[in-house]
Every structure is written in C-alpha cells, then in structure tokens.
Amino acid sequence: MRHAVIIGAGQAGLALSHCLGQAGIDHAVLERGRIGERWRSQSWRSLRLLTPNWLNALPGSPYKGGDPDGFMTKGAFVEGLERYAWQWDAPVETGVDVISCKRTGDGFALHTSAGEKSARAVVVATGHCDRPVIPFAVGARGGLLSIHASQYRSPGELPGGAVLVVGAASSGVQIADELARAGRRVVLSVGKHTRLPRTWRGKDIFFWLCEMGLMAQRQEDLADPESARRQPSLQLAGRPDKADVDLATLQALGVQLAGRVRGVTDREIIFAGDPGEHIAAAEAKQARLLDQIDRFAGTATPYRREPVAMPSACAERLSLTDGSIRSIIWATGYARSFGWLEPLALGADGELAHRGGITGVPGLYALGFRFLRKRDSNFIGGVGADAKAIATEISCHLDCKGRKAA
Numbered sequence: 016m017r018h019a020v021i022i023g024a025g026q027a028g029l030a031l032s033h034c035l036g037q038a039g040i041d042h043a044v045l046e047r048g049r050i051g052e053r054w055r056s057q058s059w060r061s062l063r064l065l066t067p068n069w070l071n072a073l074p075g076s077p078y079k080g081g082d083p084d085g086f087m088t089k090g091a092f093v094e095g096l097e098r099y100a101w102q103w104d105a106p107v108e109t110g111v112d113v114i115s116c117k118r119t120g121d122g123f124a125l126h127t128s129a130g131e132k133s134a135r136a137v138v139v140a141t142g143h144c145d146r147p148v149i150p151f152a153v154g155a156r157g158g159l160l161s162i163h164a165s166q167y168r169s170p171g172e173l174p175g176g177a178v179l180v181v182g183a184a185s186s187g188v189q190i191a192d193e194l195a196r197a198g199r200r201v202v203l204s205v206g207k208h209t210r211l212p213r214t215w216r217g218k219d220i221f222f223w224l225c226e227m228g229l230m231a232q233r234q235e236d237l238a239d240p241e242s243a244r245r246q247p248s249l250q251l252a253g254r255p256d257k258a259d260v261d262l263a264t265l266q267a268l269g270v271q272l273a274g275r276v277r278g279v280t281d282r283e284i285i286f287a288g289d290p291g292e293h294i295a296a297a298e299a300k301q302a303r304l305l306d307q308i309d310r311f312a313g314t315a316t317p318y319r320r321e322p323v324a325m326p327s328a329c330a331e332r333l334s335l336t337d338g339s340i341r342s343i344i345w346a347t348g349y350a351r352s353f354g355w356l357e358p359l360a361l362g363a364d365g366e367l368a369h370r371g372g373i374t375g376v377p378g379l380y381a382l383g384f385r386f387l388r389k390r391d392s393n394f395i396g397g398v399g400a401d402a403k404a405i406a407t408e409i410s411c412h413l414d415c416k417g418r419k420a421a
C-alpha cells in the first residue's frame with residue numbers, strides 16, 4: 016500500500032508531488048493522459064497563459080527566464096511542467112485512469128485502468144475545469160457545428176461562415192478575437208463578465224491584484240463568498256503585445272454583441288434582450304477596482320478607460336437553419352464529475368465537500384479547485400501554497416496512522 020496517491024498530473028498534482036517528495040512521503044501521481052493533459056488536448060492552438068511569467072511559479076521552481084512580464088504559450092508551459100516533474104523525479108504514472116476510489120478500513124482502494132491500487136491518503140487534483148458545460152443541446156442540422164470552447168482549435172478548423180461564441184469570459188473573448196481577426200463574422204453572446212485592463216498605471220493588472228492581497232483573499236474574508244466563487248474568469252488575454260481583449264476591442268473588430276442565450280429551439284437560438292445590463296455592471300465593477308488600485312498606489316491623477324459602447328441593435332434570435340451562422344462555440348465554463356469518488360466526500364450538489372482541501376473523510380484531500388483556500392487556488396501561481404499546506408496535513412495524517420513506525 017502506498018502512503019499517498021495523487022490523482023491528476025496538472026500543475027496541482029505536480030506541485031503536491033514536489034512537496035510530498037521534499038517531506039520524504041512515498042507516493043504516486045496517477046494521470047489518465049499525459050502530464051498537463053488538459054493544456055495539451057482541451058484548448059485552442061494559439062492559447063497563451065493570461066498570467067504573466069513571474070506569477071507562474073511552482074514550489075521549488077521560481078520563474079528564472081528573461082521575460083518575467085511575458086505570457087507563455089501553452090506548449091512552453093507544458094514543457095515546463097514536464098521539466099518540473101523530471102527535475103524532481105516525480106513518480107508520475109501516465110495513462111492510468113482512476114475509475115473509482117473508495118474508502119477501506121485503513122485507507123483507500125483505487126480501481127484503475129492499470130489494475131487495483133491502494134493508499135493511506137488520496138488527493139483529488141483532477142482540475143476545476145474538468146467537465147465542459149454546454150447549457151443547451153443543439154442537434155446537428157445542415158452542417159451546423161456546436162462545440163465547447165475546450166474542443167475549439169483554430170479558425171481554419173471550423174466550417175466556413177459566421178460563428179456564434181457564447182460566453183464573454185476569458186475563453187469566449189479570446190476565441191471571438193481570434194475568429195474576427197481571421198475574417199470571420201462573429202456574434203458574441205454576453206452575460207455576466209469581468210472587464211479589466213491588461214496593464215494599469217504601467218504595471219500588469221496581476222501586479223496590483225497580488226500587491227493588494229486580492230489574489231490571496233480567503234472566502235471567509237469576502238462579503239459575498241458565493242458570488243465570488245461563481246464569478247466568471249477575467250476578460251484578459253496574454254498577448255505578446257499586452258493588448259486588451261474585451262468587448263470594446265471586439266466591437267472595434269466588428270464583433271456583434273448579443274444578450275445571454277435564453278433557449279434553443281429546433282430552428283433558432285433565442286437571446287435574452289440586450290447585454291446592456293451586464294456591460295453596465297462590468298463597467299461599474301471595473302471602476303470600483305481601478306479606484307481601489309489608485310488609492311492603494313496613492314495616485315491622484317484621474318485616468319479612466321473608455322467605456323464599452325452600448326450596442327445599438329442586438330439580435331434577439333438567430334436562425335439555425337438559414338446558414339446565417341455555421342458554428343456555435345460554447346465558452347460556458349466547466350463542472351466537475353465525482354461519481355467515481357467515495358460518496359461520503361461529496362456534498363448534496365455533487366461537488367467535493369471540503370474545508371481548505373480537507374474533506375470529511377480522513378485521509379482524503381483536494382487540491383487545485385477554485386477558492387480551495389484562497390482566490391488564486393486554481394491559478395498556477397496560487398496552488399503552491401495550498402500544496403504545502405495539504406502536504407503538511409497528509410504528513411500529520413500518516414503520522415497518526417503510524418507511518419513512521421511502519
């Protein structure tokens with residue numbers, strides 16, 4: 016029996032493996048695909064990180080390159096993850112799918128695609144962005160393609176013609192930007208979103224968010240933790256020219272804005288009015304944050320961003336049958352599936368129930384999920400501190416179970 020098994024070899028699983036290795040705790044990292052699989056096979060080709068290089072450090076591996084303010088390609092990030100695993104001799108077993116993980120008398124039994132395994136402690140590091148969510152089914156009609164953002168690869172791999180992108184968080188705006196630049200007619204369905212400038216007062220926006228302690232905020236520090244947990248990802252892109260990508264830049268590229276998708280019938284897709292309410296809310300929220308930064312920076316010079324222009328006319332419905340759109344890309348986020356996991360660890364909503372990554376099942380832990388311990392828990396640069404804390408918890412658990420005596 017292993018002392019610990021980590022499920023998932025993304026940044027979270029590898030960061031914890033490093034910490035367990037440093038603590039001399041015998042463990043294995045089981046990964047159903049390859050290291051960094053989600054970056055490799057569930058994102059578009061041109062994707063770059065939206066966090067600057069200086070922010071993407073993992074435990075024992077600060078950024079040492081010559082471009083701290085740059086944005087890595089996803090390929091470079093995956094290579095970095097592989098190097099990280101290799102450098103610390105991480106015991107990663109790739110191609111091993113964990114099909115079920117259940118409690119036993121002295122630990123956990125794991126049924127995997129590579130046979131039965133057991134461990135005294137198990138860490139679920141299977142990713143916050145686990146299961147793509149498409150809120151409305153669109154049957155295949157007349158060559159219309161309907162895919163999730165995780166299945167989108169590049170403009171040239173879509174059918175010719177106009178594209179509806181649903182969702183204006185980071186994936187939606189980046190994909191809409193790429194398609195519009197490739198000459199496609201793009202309609203963007205806009206719901207709740209968070210607009211932020213890439214740089215503010217000469218620094219990357221993450222500089223301010225980190226300096227002001229916002230990235231390290233814990234749920235209990237927030238006035239409305241539930242709404243913070245459900246906040247869509249930031250409208251940011253890591254372009255080499257550090258340019259903004261938001262509704263204003265997209266409108267300048269000719270992208271048409273529409274409201275939230277309210278429903279889909281056999282013949283059409285229906286939008287909920289216009290996106291003005293969401294645009295106004297995002298502008299107000301951005302203004303509050305930029306004011307907060309300015310007060311923090313002690314800057315008196317007024318400096319405002321151009322507001323997003325309210326679209327004059329928005330489509331209320333689009334035909335699915337007359338060829339006016341040929342592809343729909345749902346940039347509508349992710350859920351998680353834990354049907355394979357010890358049921359006692361799950362809440363009524365099917366999510367892992369935990370406090371700071373510690374579940375109610377002794378020896379079962381979670382890592383890498385949104386707001387696990389703080390706002391940046393699912394960010395590359397945020398998972399390290401959580402991994403150290405969970406490694407300490409595992410060490411205590413194993414000591415209680417008599418690891419040292421064993």
Ligand SMILES: Cc1cc2nc3c(=O)[nH]c(=O)nc-3n(C[C@H](O)[C@H](O)[C@H](O)COP(=O)(O)OP(=O)(O)OC[C@H]3O[C@@H](n4cnc5c(N)ncnc54)[C@H](O)[C@@H]3O)c2cc1C
Nearest residue numbers: 023025026027046047052064065066113141142383394395
């Ligand atoms: C498009 C996109 C861009 C992002 N850009 C950034 C960014 O720029 N900066 C940033 O900080 N964050 C970014 N994030 C957020 C976050 O960093 C990523 O989602 C990251 O992949 C999370 O790492 P992770 O290790 O927690 O999970 P994942 O990378 O999802 O790794 C989980 C691993 O577990 C494996 N797995 C799952 N279930 C099983 C099982 N049953 N058995 C075995 N293996 C299993 C999967 O194959 C996967 O490799 C982005 C997210 C997305 C979706």
